Amino acid sequence: MKISKSQVPYLLLFPGFAFLFTFFVLPIINLAQTSTQTPISGGDTGQYTQTFAFSNYIHAFTDNKDQFLRSFVYATLATILALAISYPLAYAIAFKSGKFKNILLVLVVAPFFTSFLLRTVAWKQILGEEGFVVPTLRSLHIIGQQTTLTSTAFAVVTGMTYNFLPFMTLPLYASLERIDPRTIEASGDLYANGLTTFRRVTLPLSMPGVVAGTLLTFIPAAGDYVNASILGSPSTKMIGNVIESRYFKIVDYPTAAALSFTLMVAILILVTLYIRKAGTEELV
Amino acid sequence: MSNDAISARGDLRLTRLTKTYGDFNAVDDLTLTIPKGSFFALLGPSGCGKTTTLRMVAGLEEPTVGSIHLGDTDITTTRPYQRPINTVFQNYALFPHLSIFENIAFGLRRRGVKDVKEQVDKVLNLVELPHLASRKPTQLSGGQQQRIALARAIVNRPALLLLDEPLGALDLKLRRQMQIELKWIQREVGLTFVHVTHDQEEAMTMADTIAVMNEGRIEQMGSPADLYDNPETAFVANFLGQSNLIKGKIEGNDGDNLVVDLFGQKISMPKNRSHAVDNSLYAGIRPEKFRISLTGTPTRGNTLTGGHIEDVSYIGVSTQYVVSMPWGQELMVFEQNDDGVAPFDKGDEVVISWEPNFTFGLHGDEDIEAGTEVNPEEPVNE
Amino acid sequence: MTRVVQDAPIPTIPFNARISRWFGRNVLRIYMIFGFTYLFIPVAYTFVFSFNDAGKSNLIWQSFTFRNWQNPCGAPEVCNALGNSIKIGFLATTFATILGTMIAFAIGRYQFKGRSSSNLLIFLPMATPEIVLGASLLSLFLLFKINPGFWPTVIAHVMFCISFVVVTVKARIASLDPKLEQAAMDLYANEFETFRRVTLPLVAPGIAGAALLAFSLSFDDFIITNFNSGTLITFPKFVYVSAARGIPAQANVIGSSMFFLALTIVVVGQLVKERKAR
Structure with a gap:
């Protein structure tokens, strides 16, 4: 049988898309479907039936609005911190590292070759009583003698900032590297000082990287629960912790599904709004 | 010092200027005066130090030793944005995120000039591209981009305009046409032009005075006819024709x-x-x-x-x-x-x-x- | 114009101007030193604690020993978990790379109806938090009475790796000059030969990069794995479960080895690339 040329792309797409449809699209639809189920009266734990109980969403949200809020606040803080740390780093690698550019780029990613979990545990040690941070800060009287850093929001945000850093640095580097350094020189030549050059030329030209980096950091951070479990305490629980425990400890699938679906939709809405806003700013 | 620098006017004087990278002298003990109002060309093969010289004048590189004066003002260590000097960059370096109008207005706005629109319109007319004001740089042809780069620089009325291989990216026919236009614009606006090129024909067409550079030094300096008819070194004799x-x-x-x-x-x-x-x-x-x-x-x-x-x-x-x-x-x-x-x-x-x-x-x-x-x-x- | 007067004294740059210029030039380099220190502190911790003679709980420094490195399987659960992670990583990488590369070629090389919605289907899994991906897939498995375990985990990993493979390979395809393929056809290569002799070798580095990325994503994944692996223990899961009561130092040995192994692969890859470019 002769394959016509116009069929080639569809044949190439078919296996992958069939896979994604079965194991990504269907599950999401199923998730939506599960989210409105209620327990079978008299049934075992874990047995549910479809009753289109949209009230699940109301309960799920009102019971956990603190954790929702916390997830978005922590993720936003981690994203801003990661941006603040990464931007000068990516800028330095793109413009000031000469022939060491590739080596430095490898070094930025290298720490993330050790396991995500081990890194997080390492932060627990670093910020713990036996680490070097707490004694140093105490002897400098920056924190009180009784203050600890582990099991705090500070520790959770620190861990998240660190763990998602390459998702910020790499897109920033990619867009900064594409800037012709002569345009930055031209700005200085045209009477703009360093700060003005950054505001009027460098930052606008690197906006694609800023948008991509903040999204790639914010999305996993908002859904994360590993940092909160290892570095936090019950008072720093994020929405991810709630979903996890609803599934595994309480076996409350409908609430877990409703929470998951809410999280996904909330993120999609935020992302869309953000891209639109950033997109228009870029044109100004 | 830096406050007066921006209003400095007069001849450009380079005194014993040296720029060293590692143990390589890119520019080697260069002393040179470029009179106000002239069209001066630095001519030489790639690696001869002409671009480094230009970048030191622009403030983009710092001399290892030596001084740069504009009139009576020492501008050796002045930041680029504090010098009354503008550059037409090689490959133009237009800001890709700004419209043509905003590209040209950039320097005026930084200096807080009042009648930005009027001045931009005027210079757009001078380079005969007023209809392109709202376009983005990527929508322009090479020749048009070249003119906008020129307009963006001369709109500031600098004491000195530096041209770094400005026509290198254009094809031969357009290059010849732009050479004549550049010469005409220089007479029209009456600025000092310092032009860096490796193209001897381009230098000879436009410049009043040419300095032929080789290995960080000036081999010979003079009018195009002097250099061609009476070269002092084999390098000049062979490089020019x-x-x-x-x-x-x-x-x-x-x-x-x-x-x-x-x-x-x-x-x-x-x-x-x-x-x-x-x-x-x-x-x-x-x-x-x-x-x-x-x-x-x-x-x-x-x-x-x-x-x-x-x-x-x-x-x-x-x-x-x-x-x-x-x-x-x-x-x-x-x-x-x-x-x-x-x-x-x-x-x-x-x-x-x-x-x-x-x-x-x-x-x-x-x-x-x-x-x-x-x-x-x-x-x-x- | 004056001719060179070389007897003039050589003007020097004032000292304070030099200092401020030096600082201006190097402030970013200084920042870079701080930045890299910050990045490497946790790695250094992991590495140092791999030499800790701490027995079961490796949270507090006891004394120095090589024993953990001599016998990484001294804590048997660690090696068992590592083995599972590697198996899952290889399988997931193979499938995700094949499927993803095919999609990348379709999107990167052809104009067809539905191309933009194809891009959306690739983008969505990346824009969905892992916990949603993991939880929704688990719900599906439960619906069809499939028990979580080895194969469900492989499927889950293939699912979230595909998008990253597509994006990486597509970028490489987009950077190819189409004239190269035209030149091959001009020189009597038919479509298949052109693909095999020109396109594929040129895209290969992109595919290799995508495979490495997929493997590291799969190997390092915890959240999605946690939902779909049931009682199966992978390396990240092992660390998570034992984090509360202390992780055996052998885990640090494995983590450090992974770091050095990956660093070697990337550095060798870079060197090969640079050598070829010469």
């Missing part, structure tokens, strides 16, 4: 002329055109200054006999001959096709002759290959 350099020996004087022996044949040349330091010299003659005649016909001026035609190329306005001489050297001769005489054929026995006043003399120790190996059309990334 082509030259025939024939090894010789000064035999004596004859009034204002020198008598020179070239492989047993005597010629004469004006004393003041010799840059030899002792008896040994190279006699230089441009290929178009030679005349060819068949052996046996009468000749005027200096004469070298015993040649025969090795190769003939007919190129329209002229015919180029390669003439092989008895001492083994091959000489280049360009003959205008203006006399209706049938061109010579390969193998013809010929005599070449020229006016003694066209001869120039170089130091006998010169490397006569200097300036020939560099390919001026090479991409320039210094």
Whole structure:
């Protein structure tokens, strides 16, 4: 049988898309479907039936609005911190590292070759009583003698900032590297000082990287629960912790599904709004 | 200091300027004055230090030692944005995220100028592109981008305009057209232009004064005609056009002329055109200054006999001959096709002759290959 | 114009101007030192604690020993978990790379109806938090009475790796000059030969990069794995479960080895690339 040329792309797409449809699209639809189920009266734990109980969403949200809020606040803080740390780093690698550019780029990613979990545990040690941070800060009287850093929001945000850093640095580097350094020189030549050059030329030209980096950091951070479990305490629980425990400890699938679906939709809405806003700013 | 720098005016003076990278001297003890209002070209092959010099004047590089003055103001360590100097960058460096209007307005806005729109419109008219104000740089052709880059610089009325290979990215025809326009605009706005290029024809078309640079130093400086007709070094003789350099020996004087022996044949040349330091010299003659005649016909001026035609190329306005001489050297001769005489054929026995006043003399120790190996059309990334 | 007067004294740059210029030039380099220190502190901790003679709980420094490195399987659960992670990583990488590369070629090389919605389907899994991906897939498995375990985990990993493979390979395809393929056809190569002799070798580095990325994503994944692996223990899961009561130092040995191994692969890859470019 002769394959016509116009069929080639569809044949190439078919296996992958069939896979994604079965194991990504269907599950999401199923998730939506599960989210409105209620327990079978008299049934075992874990047995549910479809009753289109949209009230699940109301309960799920009102019971956990603190954790929702916390997830978005922590993720936003981690994203801003990661941006603040990464931007000068990516800028330095793109413009000031000469022939060491590739080596430095490898070094930025290298720490993330050790396991995500081990890194997080390492932060627990670093910020713990036996680490070097707490004694140093105490002897400098920056924190009180009784203050600890582990099991705090500070520790959770620190861990998240660190763990998602390459998702910020790499897109920033990619867009900064594409800037012709002569345009930055031209700005200085045209009477703009360093700060003005950054505001009027460098930052606008690197906006694609800023948008991509903040999204790639914010999305996993908002859904994360590993940092909160290892570095936090019950008072720093994020929405991810709630979903996890609803599934595994309480076996409350409908609430877990409703929470998951809410999280996904909330993120999609935020992302869309953000891209639109950033997109228009870029044109100004 | 920095506050006065922006309003500095006058001649540009570079004093003993050196820029060192590691143990490589990109610019080597350069002293130079560029008078206000002139069109000055720094000409040289890639890597000769001309772009480094320009970048130090712009403030984009800091000299290792030496000073830069604009009028009476020392601007050696002044930041680029505090200098009344603007640059037309190689490949233009237009801001891709800003419209053409905003690109041109950029410098005006930074300096807090009031009538931005008026001035931008005026300069857009000067470069004849007022209809492109709202476009983005990527929507423009190379020639249009070049003009916008120029407009973006001259709208600021700088004391000094620097042009870094401004026409390098354009095709030949557009380049010739822009050369004439640039010259016209320079006269129109009356600014000092400093132009860096590796293209000798471009430098000669536009500049009043050319400094030929090689290995971080100035080889020779003067008007285009001076440099071409009376080069002082083999590098200049070869880099600006082509030259025939024939090894010789000064035999004596004859009034204002020198008598020179070239492989047993005597010629004469004006004393003041010799840059030899002792008896040994190279006699230089441009290929178009030679005349060819068949052996046996009468000749005027200096004469070298015993040649025969090795190769003939007919190129329209002229015919180029390669003439092989008895001492083994091959000489280049360009003959205008203006006399209706049938061109010579390969193998013809010929005599070449020229006016003694066209001869120039170089130091006998010169490397006569200097300036020939560099390919001026090479991409320039210094 | 004056000719060179070389007897003039050489003007020097004032000292304070030099200092401020030096600082201006180097402030970013200084920042870079701080930045890299910050990045490497946790790695250094992991590495140092791999030499800790701490027995079961490796949270507090006891004394120095090589024993953990001599016998990485001294804590048997660690090696078992590592083995599972490697198996899952290889399988997931293979499938995700094949499927993803095919999609990348379709999107990167052809114009067809539905191209933009194809891009959306690739983008969505990356824009969905892992916990949603993991939880929704688990719900599906439960619906069809499939028990979580080895194969469900492989499927889950293939699912979230595909998008990253597509994006990486597509970028490489987009950077190819189409004239190269035209030149191959001009030189008598048919479509298949052109693909095999020109396109594929040129895209290969992109595919290799995508495979490495997929493997590291799969190997390092915890959240999605936690939902779909049931009682199966992978390396990240092992660390998570034992984090509360202390992780055996052998886990640090494995983590450090992974770091050095990956660093070696990337550095060698870079060197090969640079050598080829010469």
